[in-house]
Amino acid sequence: MEAIRIQTWGQFIDLISRFDGWIFRGQEDANWSLDSSLSRYLAQYIPDAREWPIREERALRIFRRKAHNFLDDPTVLDDDLRCLALMQHHGARTRMLDFTKSPFVAAFFALCDAKNDCAVFALDTPRLWRRSPMQDPELTRSTIDPRAKGNFAKYFLPNAHELLWVGEPRQMDRRLVAQSGTFVVPGVLNKTLDQIIDNYQTDPGLIKKIILSQSMRFEAMQALYRMNITHSTLFPDLDGLARSMAYELEMTWVGYKND
Numbered sequence: 001m002e003a004i005r006i007q008t009w010g011q012f013i014d015l016i017s018r019f020d021g022w023i024f025r026g027q028e029d030a031n032w033s034l035d036s037s038l039s040r041y042l043a044q045y046i047p048d049a050r051e052w053p054i055r056e057e058r059a060l061r062i063f064r065r066k067a068h069n070f071l072d073d074p075t076v077l078d079d080d081l082r083c084l085a086l087m088q089h090h091g092a093r094t095r096m097l098d099f100t101k102s103p104f105v106a107a108f109f110a111l112c113d114a115k116n117d118c119a120v121f122a123l124d125t126p127r128l129w130r131r132s133p134m135q136d137p138e139l140t141r142s143t144i145d146p147r148a149k150g151n152f153a154k155y156f157l158p159n160a161h162e163l164l165w166v167g168e169p170r171q172m173d174r175r176l177v178a179q180s181g182t183f184v185v186p187g188v189l190n191k192t193l194d195q196i197i198d199n200y201q202t203d204p205g206l207i208k209k210i211i212l213s214q215s216m217r218f219e220a221m222q223a224l225y226r227m228n229i230t231h232s233t234l235f236p237d238l239d240g241l242a243r244s245m246a247y248e249l250e251m252t253w254v255g256y257k258n259d
Contacts, residue, residue: 079169218250
């Protein structure tokens, strides 16, 4: 995976202009691997990977049995991708990785709590959509679509197919809309996203790692604040507003004592 080091906000703006149609993911530590919260959890606490499909299926089953108590429309649980998105939204560990179509939103998530150099990953989805895993060329994006009934259980839950699907549920919640969000759904949990992508590319370049220097954080966060990219806009609820107060502690406007 190509790594590109960025020192200033201006350099980031210049770079992302070349990535039209790509999707992005921000991570607050440049050394973190590119894998899902479910992958990290299972690797830490369930050493026998043969048990992972059973554990994941059980978590989905239990969530569906109980979540209807809190939903106005429990039919959302019947759709695998919507159910996973709902779980992700409320903090459950799933195999999905959050991405965004906005490089600025990704930069916000990378920089807002960064204490060291952070990273924005850029994925060339226009090229990826036209490709299939080299080992399984019949597994096209439409063939494996987890929005189709039965496909998640067939292509993803077994943890046996080194493939990726990129997209959104047919109905998106407010957070996903606010964040210009999308999901990457890997077919295996024991490999990082970039390792799975190696199974797609006959030539390099489908994914890039943009390393953002921690020294650019203040400049970048000010620019993002002016663009109205904050926790309160990306999480349009009371939780998001409350989280946005952290950065309000940093912001000052010359000449104003009261906002």
